[in-house]
Every structure is written in structure tokens, then in C-alpha cells.
Amino acid sequence: MFITLPAGEVREQPESAVTSDLLFDSTGAKLTDQARITIDxxxxxxDTVRAYQVKIDGQVVGRIKDGKQATFEVSPGTHQVRVxxxxxxxxxxxxxxxxxxxVTLRTGPNGxxxxxxxxxxxxxxxxxxEEGS
Structure with missing residues (x-):
């Protein structure tokens, strides 16, 4: 089934209504230009049954369980990482x-x-x- 609209009803999209704004996060950084921190x-x-908190720049960004790996997307630049x-x-x-x-970092209990x-x-x-291989 086809619907035909009268010529007067056709609306053009303004140039500002571009979907490329989906390529940016809430801070305005391009998602395609993100960097990755992987923690292994x-x-x-x-500590087998407990998950470690992952903190990047003082903010808790996730948790990681024993024997697992997690990747976090961050903006390019210098970051402080801690578990x-x-x-x-x-x-x-x-x-x-x-x-x-x-970058890949390894973590676990010390001894x-x-x-x-x-x-x-x-x-x-x-x-x-520590930085892993």
C-alpha cells in the first residue's frame, strides 16, 4: 500500500537536523575517538568471591570479578586508574x-x-x- 502526500505537505529537513550528533557523548567528545582501558x-x-571496584579519575566506573576482563571507554588524555x-x-x-x-592493565591480590x-x-x-602485555 502506498500513500501519496500532496506536494504542499512535503517538508524538508533543516540542515541542523543531522543525526551525526549521535557520535558524541554527553561531554561533547566524539565516541569514535574514544580510548580504551582494559583491566584483566x-x-x-x-578475594575469589568478591568483585573489585574500578575507579578512573576518582569515579567508580564498574566492577571486575575474579578471572574476568572489563573494558572501559574514556576520553583521550591522562587518567588515574585504581581498583x-x-x-x-x-x-x-x-x-x-x-x-x-x-591500554591493558593487570590486577589481583598482592601475594x-x-x-x-x-x-x-x-x-x-x-x-x-600494573600494565599488562
Whole structure:
């Protein structure tokens, strides 16, 4: 079935009604120019049932479970990355990313039962976060 509109009813779209604004996020950065931070959590018997919080530039952006990997899209530039579990946290890692670039970081608990003292006496070192391969 076809519907024919009278010639007077045809409306042209103004040039400002372009759908290319879908390529931008809420901050105005182009989504196609985003950078990626991938965090790979190793499998380890310590903290197995708990998910780590992932913080980028002080904001919680997600969680990562034991043996899993998560990727977060960020704007190009320098970012501070850290993982946290309750009062424990990794040292902060600074990454600098260009447009479309990505970096992979590895994380997990620092040591096994012999390193448990870190939980109480050095909670900022109880987890590691480092650039992976």
C-alpha cells in the first residue's frame, strides 16, 4: 500500500537536523575517538568471591570479578586508574592515551596467605595494578 502526500505537505529537513550528533557523548567528545582501558583480573584464591571496584579519575566506573576482563571507554588524555575492595586498594596507575588507543592493565591480590599482613598494615598495597602485555 502506498500513500501519496500532496506536494504542499512535503517538508524538508533543516540542515541542523543531522543525526551525526549521535557520535558524541554527553561531554561533547566524539565516541569514535574514544580510548580504551582494559583491566584483566588474574585468577587467585584470595578475594575469589568478591568483585573489585574500578575507579578512573576518582569515579567508580564498574566492577571486575575474579578471572574476568572489563573494558572501559574514556576520553583521550591522562587518567588515574585504581581498583578497590572494601578498605583495600591498589596504588594509582597513571595512563596517557591518544585517540583510539588502548591500554591493558593487570590486577589481583598482592601475594597469598604470607602477605596477609598487608590487609591490616598496608591496605594501599594489598592489591596490585600494573600494565599488562
Amino acid at each position: 583480573r588474574i585468577t587467585h584464591y584470595r 578497590r575492595l572494601m578498605w583495600l586498594q591498589s596504588p594509582s596507575v597513571e595512563v596517557h592515551l591518544e585517540e583510539g588507543a588502548g 597469598g596467605i604470607l602477605q596477609a599482613w598487608r590487609i591490616y598494615f598496608a591496605p594501599h598495597t594489598a592489591m596490585f595494578l
